[in-house]
Amino acid sequence: xxxxxxxxSADEARRLLAAFPAVGAERVALAExxxxxxxxxxxxxxxxxxxxxxxxxxxxxxxxxxxxxSDTVPAFLSCVGAVPMGGVFPRALAPGxxxxxxxGGVIPDGADAVVMIEFTDERxxxxxxxxxxxxxxxxxxxxxxxxCGAVLGRAGRRLRPEDVALxxxxxxxxxxxxxxxRVGVLSTGDELVAPDAMPRPGQVRDANQLxxxxxxxRCGCDVELGxxxxxxxxxxxxxxxxxxxxxxxxxxxxxxxxxxxxxxxGALVAAGGEIIFHGISVRPGKPTILARAGxxxxxxxPGVPVSALVIFEVFVRPMLLALGGEREREAWxxxxxxxxxxxxxxxxxxxxxxxxxxxxxxxxxxxxxLLGGSSAMSxxxxxxxxxxxxxxxxxxxxxxxxxxLLHG
Numbered sequence: 001x002x003x004x005x006x007x008x009s010a011d012e013a014r015r016l017l018a019a020f021p022a023v024g025a026e027r028v029a030l031a032e033x034x035x036x037x038x039x040x041x042x043x044x045x046x047x048x049x050x051x052x053x054x055x056x057x058x059x060x061x062x063x064x065x066x067x068x069x070s071d072t073v074p075a076f077l078s079c080v081g082a083v084p085m086g087g088v089f090p091r092a093l094a095p096g097x098x099x100x101x102x103x104g105g106v107i108p109d110g111a112d113a114v115v116m117i118e119f120t121d122e123r124x125x126x127x128x129x130x131x132x133x134x135x136x137x138x139x140x141x142x143x144x145x146x147x148c149g150a151v152l153g154r155a156g157r158r159l160r161p162e163d164v165a166l167x168x169x170x171x172x173x174x175x176x177x178x179x180x181x182r183v184g185v186l187s188t189g190d191e192l193v194a195p196d197a198m199p200r201p202g203q204v205r206d207a208n209q210l211x212x213x214x215x216x217x218r219c220g221c222d223v224e225l226g227x228x229x230x231x232x233x234x235x236x237x238x239x240x241x242x243x244x245x246x247x248x249x250x251x252x253x254x255x256x257x258x259x260x261x262x263x264x265x266g267a268l269v270a271a272g273g274e275i276i277f278h279g280i281s282v283r284p285g286k287p288t289i290l291a292r293a294g295x296x297x298x299x300x301x302p303g304v305p306v307s308a309l310v311i312f313e314v315f316v317r318p319m320l321l322a323l324g325g326e327r328e329r330e331a332w333x334x335x336x337x338x339x340x341x342x343x344x345x346x347x348x349x350x351x352x353x354x355x356x357x358x359x360x361x362x363x364x365x366x367x368x369x370l371l372g373g374s375s376a377m378s379x380x381x382x383x384x385x386x387x388x389x390x391x392x393x394x395x396x397x398x399x400x401x402x403x404x405l406l407h408g
Contacts, residue, residue: 006277006278006279007279007280007281007286008277008279008280008281009280009281009351009391010280010281010282010314010315010351010391012277013277013280013282013288013290013315014315014318016276016277016290017290017297017315017316017318017319018318018319018322020249020292020295020296020297020319020322020323021295021323022039022178022322022323022324022325023178023179023181023248023323023324023325024178024179025039025040025176025177025178025179025325026176026177026178026179027174027175027176027177028174028175028177029173029174030164030167030168030172030173030174030175033159033163033164033167033175033177034159034160034161034164035158035159035160035220036158036159036175036177036178036180036220037156037157037158037159037177037178037220037324037325037326038153038154038155038156038157038158038159038175038176038177038178038325039155039176039177039178039325040155040176041151041153041154041155042151042152042153042167042172042175043149043150043151043152044146044147044148044149044150044151044152044170044172045148045149045170045171046148046170046171047142047143047146047147047148048143048145048146048166048169048170049140049141049142049143049144049145050142051088051106051107051142052106052107052139052140052141052142053104053105053106053107053139053140054083054101054102054103054104054105054107054114054138054139054140055103055114055138055139055140056103056114056116056117056138057101057102057103057116057117058100058101058114058115058116058117058119058120058138059077059079059098059099059100059101059114059115059117059120059127059129060083060089060093060098060099060100060101060105060107060108060111060113060114061077061093061097061098061111061112061113061114061115061129061133062093062095062097062110062111062112062113063112063113063132063133063134063135063136063137064095065077065095065096065098065129066113066115066129066131066132066133067132068132069129069130069131069132070130070131070132071130071131074121074128074129074130075128075129075132076126076127076128076129077096077097077098077126077127077129078096078097078098078125078126078127079097079098079099079100079122079125079126079127080093080097080098080099081099081100082099082100082101083099083100083101083102083105083106083107083108084105085102085104085105087106088106088108089106089108089109091108091109092108092109092110093108093109093110093111094110097110098115098127098129099111100122101114107139112135112136112139113133113134113135113136113137113138113139114133114137114138114139115129115131115133115137115138116131116138119131146166146170152166152167152170152172153167154327154328155325155327156325156326156327156328157326157327157328158220158326158328158329159175159177177325178324178325179248179324180220180221180222180324181219181220181221181222181248181249181320181323181324182221182222182223182224182246182247182248182249183213183216183221183222183223183224183247183248183249183250183251183320184223184224184226184243184244184246184247184249184250184251185209185212185213185216185223185224185225185226185250185251185253186209186226186227186228186229186239186240186243186250186251186252186253187206187208187209187226187227187228187229187252187253187254187303188228188229188230188231188236188252188253188254188255188263188264188267188303189206189228189230189231189254189255189303190230190231191203191204192204192205192206192228192254193205193206193228194206194228195207195210206228207305207377208253208254208301208303208305208308209225209226209227209228209253211305211308211309212251212253212301212308212309212312213225215309215312215313215316215317216251216320219317219320219321219324220320220321220324220326221320221324224243224246224247226239226240226242226243227239231255231263232263233263233266233267233270236252236255236263236264236266236267237266237267237270237271239267240252240267240268240270240271240298241270241271241272243271244271244272244273244293244296244298247296248296248323249296249297249298249299249319249320249323250268250271250296250297250298250299251299251301251312251316252264252267252268252298252299252300252301253300253301253302253303253308254301254302254303255267255300255303256278256287256288256289256300256301256302256303257287262287264289264300265278265289265291265300268289268291268293268298268300269291271291271293271298272293272294273291273292273293273298274291274292274293275289275290275291276290276291276292277289277290278300280315281349281350281351281391282311282314282350282351282352282353283350283351283352283353284302284304284306284307284310284311284353284373285302285307285308285310285311285314285315285353286302287300287302288300288301288302288311288315297319297323299316301316304375305377305380306355306373306375306376306377306379306380309380310353310355310386313332313386313405313407314353314386314388332405332406333406333407334406335403335404335405335406336358336365336385336403336404336406337365337401337402337403337404338356338358338365338366338367338401338402338404339364339365339366339367339399339400339401339402340356340366340367340369340387340396340397340398340399340400340401340402341359341366341367341368341369341398342368342369342398343395343396343397343398344369344387344389344395344396345394345395346389346393346394346395346396347394348391348392348393348394349391349392350391351388351389351390351391352388352389353386353387353388353389354369354386354387354388354389355369355370355379355380355382355383355385355386356368356369356370356383356384356385356386356387356404357370357382357383357384358384358385358404367387367402367404369387370382370383383407384404384406384407385404385405385406385407386404386405386407387402387403387404387405388403388405
């Protein structure tokens, strides 16, 4: 078997994967914008609120009329009506007057504060105020929430329901977003059969295709399934070309090593790709391939599901997020500090990814390495996350504090 000619460092591989440009943009209705990535800043053209509003149920008053009010010496004001919801009070409040108001009601002219209803007592057309307020208490002034011309969301932000709510409140009904990257996923190997088939001796069910497709969708991508290709150079090249023509990126799992039956590198070239690197100094996932076809990344992924999914999390997910235009979110969903429950060895110069299970004992979180190597698929489901052993160290000692990259 031939050797890998040049192994790229993990940092260099990340840099090369980050160099692909984001896909194009499209304008979508706000109702369809949740989860999409902004392709341009969203700027408000109105102030929020448009009018000064109450933020508590109570009475709109002139703050000066309540100065010194207390339970023993209340301030008595004349109640001159109520502010209608969805409308405005018909006149300005005069000194010594109050108007009942609900949360969200427009503050009448002349009023500058709201007394909370629990500190009042209305009787015979008069309101007894038992606690004084200062100017601006319990009101939201015009533009205090959002000023006219404010940036509501920067390009590269993935929209959430909260962002949709803000845009709707300001009358924004369409936004410019990046297209969802379309990712083609293809498995290869004569030994592979569909998940619903009964494998014969020597065969295994294809787990990578559905797993990688699910991982891509979690990155906000659309997926095109390419099926399972046999270990036949012409068939694999044809299927890869077809996916490359219709997709923004292609993930081909299996056949990425350098043996006689490892045909992935040739298929990526046949699909118009130029090999950027073949091999990363990592474990698991060393035989990962990156090719470029114009602005499209074509990746040869390991055939072992554990290796394929670890490589996806560490290298491919950040690339897909950037391909979709996302800038504001860190590639890893969440992290947690823990102490390693036992020593993890490593080779200097290689970045290792150790699957761990978190075990909490009292106030201490322990990261327990899961044994079994890349062939033990059950460790994927049992793992809470990964611990990265940097390339410059020869392992991590038992009891050392580590950062666990939590699975999303």
